[in-house]
Amino acid sequence: MTYKAPIFDLESHRLDLWKTLYQTSETEDIQQINNELETIFKIEYYWAYPGYETLFQLREYIKNEDRSAFRLLCGNLLNSLINKTYRAREFIPFQTNLNNLDKPQSNLLASNYSDKEKNKTLKPYFEVLIIHPAPHEYELLYRNSLANYITFHDQSLYDILFVDNYYDAIIAILSNPTIQACIYIDNFKIKSDRACVFEEEFSPFLQGIENSTDQQSILLKKHISHLRPDLDNYYICEDYATELQLETFDRIIYTQSPNFFADIHHHILSGIEQRFSTPFFDALRSYAKRPKGAFHALPISQGQSIQSSYWIRDVADFYGEGIFSAETSSTLGGMDSIMDPKGSISQAQNKASDLFQSKSSYFVTNGTTTANKIVMQANLHPDDIVLVSSDCHKSIPYSVLLSGAKPIFLETYPLNQYDLYGCVTLNRIKQVLLDLKKQKQLHRVKQITLTNSTFDGIIYDVKRYMMDILAIKPDIIFHWDEAWFSFGYFNPLFRGKTAMSAANALSSMLKSDEYRHIYEQWEQKSDIDDDDFLLNNDLYPDPKQFKIRVYATHSVHKTLTAFRQASMLHTHDCEFSEDDFYEAYRTHTSTSPNYQIIASLDFARRQMSLEGYELVKNSLLLAWQLRQKIQNSEHLNRYFKVLGDRQMIPSEYLDTTETDKQHTMHYPDLYRTFRKQVFSVDPTRITLDISATGIDGPNFRQMLMTQYDIQVNKTSKNTILIIINIGVDKHSIQYLIESLCHIASKLKNNSKAVEQNTNIINLPLTRNYHKKFVAVQSHKNNNFQAVEIRNAYYAGLKSENIEYVPLSTELIQQVMNDKQLVCAGFITPYPPGFPIIVPGQLITYDIFIYLKNIQIKEIHGYHAKKGLKIFTADFLQD
Structure with missing residues (x-):
């Protein structure tokens, strides 16, 4: 049996199946109920909650024709899945999921204590995947043994699920975002003995799996880390671990240890606590709780100048006490200096570096405008040439101006019909570099700065670009302005097209004997002195010459949970000069940084390290649902067209076999297409062609804001851009759809004919100078x-x-x-x-x-x- 999900991914399909089962339970069709329950059994294999005990109880109720008990249990379970109430729970010894679900819900009863007090006792819940060759024989042993160590004092609660093969492990970590850790026991299978009904669906993620059983845990771990690097990975070892195993896994747990299950439990929780820890945010909260006499700057510190005021007391009511208690200019008492971090800020930056897989990461409190200035000053000298995309943020040319370098602005491909700019083609960059090489000016080219993703959501194939450019200029510095792309690091769909991911891939390639062999073979059959060949073919940089020098700047506040102006700067530079960098950093960084901004960078990092994959996948789902609704509604698509790859990317860069069905693509399909194309449109950025409404972009945005309280960021003459960030929920999407339907109805009922905006504006491209x-x-x-x-x-x-x-x-x-x-x-x-x-x-x-x-x-x-x-x-x- 093969399976093709009728919706976006397995997790959302799971929820729909539970809804259908609950609705079907009202009917008399026992066979249909049993069929749906059997389908659910196959999907629940990848989740620990609610567990097979609950599923078997549902089956038993149907067998005994106890409809009321079936509906009660099924309804309670559906409610917990929809509202995700099981994700934060109290520690109650010996209570099972079935005990909790198989009765009227207690939240309908009067509570003896407030919701605020109750929330203090709730603990985050997560799941641990165990890849074991014999789960049926060992699951009960593991479950009972680990349960002995779970206590009220644990910061979080977890449950375990077992798979016995490589394929199901990959499907589980992609489908179930509550999985936070994996435990590996050797001798598991490659495929399941049972029919893997989701193998075809997930085939894009399962490519390249080797049938060899040698080092299978290491291969699986590397595959899982490629897809979800956020997970902790533990290896169960019977004997001494090899050096490769020690390098690969976060911890080795020995079966011979008398504290074997205690070790597993403590390592699981320790890994979560490491990611949960927010050094600077924790230090700031601790500092704010201590009474202090403030004989320095900041009268607002501790809220003293507000509390004594007769005229601005409403300020305290609006902001609350916490923000003023945390206002200080001190770098002591647990605080740290952003100019010379050695304590909590340094620790927080190191955690950010681990998360984004950089060599080093730095917090920037003045926005990415300042981060870009730091990169330019640190890397460029007055006589250098820098290649810059013409669509870059205005801070880039201003930064180049300050450095004294000479910019060459690279035009993007135009989207005249929509009044939008695309990307700089690789061919254009190679043209410029080869021309400079002929003029013996290539040595002056120091850096290239490109925007990824663009404001309109077009994403470069970063690794491909870097390889071709390094083949011509092996020591060039890459600066990727990822102001709108911080979230891209938290989903396999995007991660391979981020700066730090590509830098790490190239770094591994540089050390690889396999790549050296590939390069030698390519060099022998290639005419690398012929410009036409270099222009029109994929290139491979010489491993003896090329250097990995990559910088990425992030407007964290734009796409993650952080305060305005909260940004990060990530480096992966083999010739990184700390002195030069800090000179630039201190030039542009305020000596009075906002501690709330720094703290928000810290807790944004915590959130994404623990639930980044889930949040971004949910954004993809919501964006998919919005696209589907507009695409499939005659009422809406009469006036609104969703632009996709075919409209926003030139045909020569498209995989035409996939783009025609882009609006119906599933999660794995998107992954396959993203890997093939040089350019891809970010599915979470929805550009709507509104020309059929007869209203131009700026006026349409004004209408959305004033009449519907909907804010959109960007418009062109004929388009508006809708960004589905991690803060958008299904209710927001529903309201947006209702608002668009209302606008469409007004346009339809308007007796005056709508005049479409068909005037095409030719975008200015080539730049010439006096x-x-x-x-x-x-x-x-x-x-x-x-x-x-x-x-x-x-x-x-x-x-x-x-x-x-x-x-x-x-x-x-x-x-x-x-x-x-x-x-x-x-x-x-x-x-x-x-x-x-x-x-x-x-x-x-x-x-x-x-x-x-x-x-x-x-x-x-x-x-x-x-x-x-x-x-x-x-x-x-x-």
Whole structure:
């Protein structure tokens, strides 16, 4: 028997099956109830809760035709799964899941103590997967033995589930996000003796499994860590562990130990406690509880200046006491200095580094704007060339300006129909590098900065890009601005396309004899001196030359649970200079950092290390459901179209066998497609084409906000962007759908015909600069130019060098007739939110037409009364 889930993944299908079973229990069709119960039995194999005791009891009730008892137990169980009440529970000795579920729920009765007090006794619940060759013989022994060590004093509670084979272990950790640890006992099977009904469904995750039983636990552990690196992994050993086993697993547990089961229990809880620990957040809470006399800065510390006030007491009511108790400028008493961390901040940063798999990680309290400045100053010198994507955040060109380096802006592929920018193609980057190489200028190229994912959710194949670029420039520094992609590290769908994951993969490759052999074979049959070959083929960097130098900057607050401006900077640099880095870090970091922001980075790390996989998978599910609803509703898709890979990625970069069915793709299908394509659209970022409504993007956003209290971040003329982050829940999705339905109904009932926005805006792409500011240019066809952006910027600050010209039809006509205008500042329209003109750049006809047609109200750098700031002709002639 094979199985194909009719919905997104096995976990959501499980919940639907329980709902169906409960509804079916009202009927007289015993056979249907039994069939559905048997299907549930197959799925519940991958969960410890509610357990087979509960399932067998349901079967017994049906056998005895006790409908009321069946409905009570099934209803209670369904309620606990929907509301996830079992995920936080009290410690009650000897109580089983069945004991708790097989009776009227006590929450319907009056409570003798408040919910707040009750919550203090609730403990997080998780599950432990044990891969064992003989689960039927040993499960009861393990279950009873481990139960002896669970006490009221444990911070969390757990249950265990067994599988006896490799395939089911992979399916379990992907389907069941409550699994937090795996225990391996050798001699398990590769496949189950029973029919593995989900093997076909999960086949994209099961590729490359070896049938060999040699080192099977090590192979399985590596496979599991590739998919879910958040899990703790323990190996049960009968004899001395090998060096490889010691390196591979978090702990080795010996069967000969007299405290064997106690060791298992304590290691399981210790692993959870390590991830739960938040060094700085814990230190801050401890500090806030202690009474202090504050004879230093911050009158607001302890809330003293508020408590004594007659006029701002409402501030304390709004914020509560905790935030003021935690306000301090002290770096002592358990606190730490972000400028020179040696205590709790250092420990918190190390935990973040472990989570994101970097060589080192740093907290940044001024947002990713500052993180980008730190990277640029640490790595770039005034004569260096840096390649920068033209769609990068405005902090990037400003940072390059401060460093004095010469940027070459790389144009992205345009999506003119939707007024959106795509990604920089790999071919374009290689063109520029090979051109510079011919001019003997390649040595000046120090760094490349790309945005991944883009604001609109287009994701690069980071490893492929890095390999090809390193094959041409083996010592280049990669700076990936992952401002919107922190969450990508917590799901196998995205992780392989993150900066630190790719850096680790390349680092392993560099040390591999296998890769050296692959490279030698490729080199022998490849013409690596031919530019056409290098441009049009996948490349392999020389393991004797290439270096892993990678930086990633994260706006943690954008996609994880952290306060505004909370960011991180991750490094994986084999030539990392701590002195240079800290000089830059201290230049741009405030000496008065906000401790609440630092603490939020710490607890964001805790949350993602314990439930990141679950949260991101849930976001994927909700996004999938929203896409399905819009796609399948004639009422909605008349006015709203969901853009996918086919609309947002050029056809030459698509796997066309998959993209046609993208809206119906399941979780494993998405994984397979993501691995194949150079570009992929993040499923959690839903770009809606609203051109059929006749309302432009900015006005549609205003309508959503004022009439429906719905906030969306970004619009273009014909689109709005909906981001399904980890804070969005099913009720939010339902309200959004209801609101879109209401808008569609109003449009349908409007007697006035809706006029579609069909006017296509050609996006400005190529950037050219006045010869006064050109540092380096292509040796043919003006294919690219490196701009002296620093010189142009500071020249534009001198009043004698500039003038202002109003944006008018007459001016556009003059530019059409070859009048040359050179911008003296940055021009940043919102949207798209990045500079389309930088100092020293020629303002061309296509730029004027773009600014005129997008009809936006917010353009930074453009003075409504004065006009555009340009250089005077006299200055340019000097």
